[in-house]
Amino acid sequence: MVSPKYHIFVCGSSRINGTQMGSCLNRKAVGLVQKFMQEIEDRDISSDCLVTNTGCFGICDKGPIAVIYPEGVWYGNLDDDKVEEICEKHLAGGTPVEEYRI
Numbered sequence: 001m002v003s004p005k006y007h008i009f010v011c012g013s014s015r016i017n018g019t020q021m022g023s024c025l026n027r028k029a030v031g032l033v034q035k036f037m038q039e040i041e042d043r044d045i046s047s048d049c050l051v052t053n054t055g056c057f058g059i060c061d062k063g064p065i066a067v068i069y070p071e072g073v074w075y076g077n078l079d080d081d082k083v084e085e086i087c088e089k090h091l092a093g094g095t096p097v098e099e100y101r102i
């Protein structure tokens, strides 16, 4: 993969100095990284997608957060069901899920 079609950044709660803020982490963000990876694999679109665990986006009260490029779509209040729908409609289908955007 030279350049993925979609780059999915999932908040892992760490601050710029490396300490963890905790908000998204406490809401099971690590599990959501795995959920994204599994749903992407299930749809056989792994070659189009890169999932990255990243630092705090600064909007912790709306967490867990994921941001997807190239569109720059920010999703909040994520859970397993929302991640599944985002993978189906956005990553596989090409249409962002408006109701989960923040």
Ligand code: FES
Pocket (backbone or CB within 6 Å): 011, 012, 013, 014, 021, 022, 023, 024, 025, 055, 056, 057, 058, 059, 060, 061, 063, 064, 065
């Ligand atoms: S900890 Fe996720 S946005 Fe701050």
